[in-house]
Amino acid sequence: DTAVSQTPKYLVTQMGNDKSIKCEQNLGHDTMYWYKQDSKKFLKIMFSYNNKELIINETVPNRFSPKSPDKAHLNLHINSLELGDSAVYFCASSQVDFGGFALHFGNGTRLTVT
Amino acid sequence: TQLLEQSPQFLSIQEGENLTVYCNSSSVFSSLQWYRQEPGEGPVLLVTVVTGGEVKKLKRLTFQFGDARKDSSLHITAAQTGDTGLYLCAGTEWTDKLIFGTGTRLQVFP
Numbered sequence: 001d002t003a004v005s006q007t008p009k010y011l012v013t014q015m016g017n018d019k020s021i022k023c024e025q026n027l028g029h030d031t032m033y034w035y036k037q038d039s040k041k042f043l044k045i046m047f048s049y050n051n052k053e054l055i056i057n058e059t060v061p062n063r064f065s066p067k068s069p070d071k072a073h074l075n076l077h078i079n080s081l082e083l084g085d086s087a088v089y090f091c092a093s094s095q096v097d098f099g100g101f102a103l104h105f106g107n108g109t110r111l112t113v114t
Numbered sequence: 115t116q117l118l119e120q121s122p123q124f125l126s127i128q129e130g131e132n133l134t135v136y137c138n139s140s141s142v143f144s145s146l147q148w149y150r151q152e153p154g155e156g157p158v159l160l161v162t163v164v165t166g167g168e169v170k171k172l173k174r175l176t177f178q179f180g181d182a183r184k185d186s187s188l189h190i191t192a193a194q195t196g197d198t199g200l201y202l203c204a205g206t207e208w209t210d211k212l213i214f215g216t217g218t219r220l221q222v223f224p
Contacts, residue, residue, distance in 0.1 A: 004156070035214075041200055043157070043214040056211055090156050102147065103204075103212060105156025 003027050006091045006106035013081055014114055020077045021109045023091030031055070032074040033103065034066060035090040043090070049074055081113045117141075118203055118215035126221045127193055135188045135218045137203035144208040146179055146186045151200040160188075193222045 006023040013019055025032060033056075034046040048056035052068045063079045074091060088110050092103040118139045127133055137146070145164040149157035161170050163179035163186065170177045174197075176189040186203055203215040 041151075041217045041219070043202065043217075045211060045213075048211065092156070101206075102159040102162065103149075103157070105158070107155050 004091055004093055004104050004106040006089075006109055008109060009107065010110050010112075012112045012114065015081055015083060017081050018077070018079045019081060019111070020075055021089055021091075021111075022073070022075045023106060024073050025091075025093040025104070026072065027093055027095070027104060028072075029093035029095040029104070030071060031094045031096075031101075032068065032071070033092045033094070034074065034076050035092060035105075037088040037090060037108070039087070047074075047076075078111075081111075083113050086111055086113045118205055118213060120201075120203060120215040120218045122218060123216065124219050124221075126223070128223050129194055130192055133190050133193060133220070135190075135201055135220075137186045137188075137215050139184050139205065141205070141207065142183045143205035144183070145206055146183075147204045147206075147212070148177055148186070148188055149202045149204060149214075151202060152198075157200075157202055190220075193220075195222050195224055198222050 004025045031050045033048045035043050036046055037043045045058050046060045047066045049068045051071050065077045068074045088108045090108050091106040094101045094103050121136045147162045148160045151157040161177045166181045166183045168179045174191045178187045198221055201218045204212045206212050
């Protein structure tokens with residue numbers, strides 16, 4: 001039933017490690033996103049993919065590499081994790097229609113880097 | 115870089131009170147959305163406004179898009195404890211890139 005699901009929900013790791021977050025949507029949407037929410041709850045777009053093609057890349061360090069194997073999946077791999085990467089990462093999807101578009105978010109992955 | 119400033123940042127009120135949250139920018143947006151986020155969950159869309167001056171009502175919530183399409187407000191009448199959450203405005207400039215506001219944390223006490 002879940003529209004946008006991401007795993008894991010919590011991720012605790014040490015500096016320097018590499019980790020991945022997976023995201024899947026069953027809404028049939030063409031566009032998927034990764035957003036980062038900091039400790040002040042500010043949501044900032046990181047990447048956007050449309051039908052497996054990178055559309056938006058918002059000045060994110062190249063330690064972050066998104067991968068979209070198909071339009072229902074958008075994974076995020078992070079190399080050499082740093083303390084400042086600690087945040088909640090949200091995956092989202094959208095479809096443009098007559099009424100515009102709306103983002104459908106997953107429930108987030110809380111990443112803690114120690 | 116577009117910036118959407120929300121005010122107030124925090125709001126703590128009692129059930130039954132009315133409140134207004136503001137979302138302001140110096141940029142013009144083609145559409146503006148409001149989301150509500152509860153702890154441990156992702157934001158959920160409440161409304162989209164697309165026409166300058168547009169007013170939309172969703173039960174006790176009233177949303178307005180400014181005439182110049184640079185600002186918006188959310189008014190809640192007779193707040194309930196279930197309204198507690200983080201309210202986020204978000205705007206787009208004729209693309210599918212959504213820029214989020216700074217957020218307003220609302221706490222409604224019984």
